Every structure is written in structure tokens, then in C-alpha cells.
Amino acid sequence: MTGGPEPISAEARRALEQELADLRDERRLVAGTLKSDTEVGDQADQADELQRADQLDRLDRRIGDIEERLRGASEAGPAPTDVVGVGSTVTVRFTDGSQETLQVGEVAEALDQTMVTADSPLGRALLGCRPGDSVQYDTPDGHTGVVVVSIGDTPGED
Incomplete structure (x- = not known):
């Protein structure tokens, strides 16, 4: 941050x-x-x-x-839509092909499964990325990666 x-x-x-x-x-x-x-x-x-x-x-x-x-x-001001930053909504594709839309925030809410903090391994890896970028990060299960699909609201959201 x-x-x-x-x-x-x-x-x-x-x-x-x-x-x-x-x-x-x-x-x-x-x-x-x-x-x-x-x-x-x-x-x-x-x-x-x-x-x-x-x-x-x-x-x-x-x-x-x-x-x-x-x-x-x-x-x-508003969260950036050209590069991932705190406050961004970002859709990522995991190595298994699944996609998920996440919020990059400061503090994750206990029940919010779509929030990643900017200081978590995935959050740190995503900061500064643009659509199409691939990033690698460490998890408790080992090294993995995601591809940034899009930044900003997902289609159909307000």
C-alpha cells in the first residue's frame, strides 16, 4: 500500500x-x-x-x-480500473481454469470470501498488474499462479 x-x-x-x-x-x-x-x-x-x-x-x-x-x-478517488490496486475489483483465472472475482482491500471481513487483503500473498502479487498479466504467489499448499482477466466491475454489475 x-x-x-x-x-x-x-x-x-x-x-x-x-x-x-x-x-x-x-x-x-x-x-x-x-x-x-x-x-x-x-x-x-x-x-x-x-x-x-x-x-x-x-x-x-x-x-x-x-x-x-x-x-x-x-x-x-475511485479504485483504478487500468491496474490492480487497493479497492480494485479483479477477476482472475486460476491454474485449474476456474475464474473468480475478488476485491483487493485493506482488511478482509471474516465472512467475505471474495476479499483479499493487499498484504496477503495473492493481494501482493496482484498489486500493479494489468489484464493479461500472470502472477505467481505462495500458498500453504505450495507455489501457484493466476492470470488477471479483468479489472473493475464484472459485466452486469452496477
């Missing part, structure tokens, strides 16, 4: 915007349960208040991180 603002895909932007909305809702709920200093009773109440205050701090940090990432993505 370049160290500067990196673009993100439209899908990743939507996911971050949804997470941000959810976090803001959760923050409003948690903040509404906090009591003023004069209302806090026994030690159990105080411990509960401290937990909610810690939860607010965690929510505020994540909200700030997402807002910063979205600002950076806006500064970076």
Missing part, C-alpha cells in the same frame, strides 16, 4: 457506511443509559457505569476510524 489515502470499492463503502450508522445508533442507546454523577448509587452501579463509559469510548474510536477511512477514500 502507498501509505496515502487508498480508494475503496463501492461495496466496501456501503458496508462501512452501514457499520457507521449502526455504531451511531448503538452509541445513542448506550449514552442514554449513562447516569449523572449524582445519580450513581452503590459500587455495582458504579461498575456498570464504568463499563458503559468504556463501551462509549470503544464506539467513539471505531466511529472515528470509519469516518477517517471514508474521508481518505474520498480523497483517493
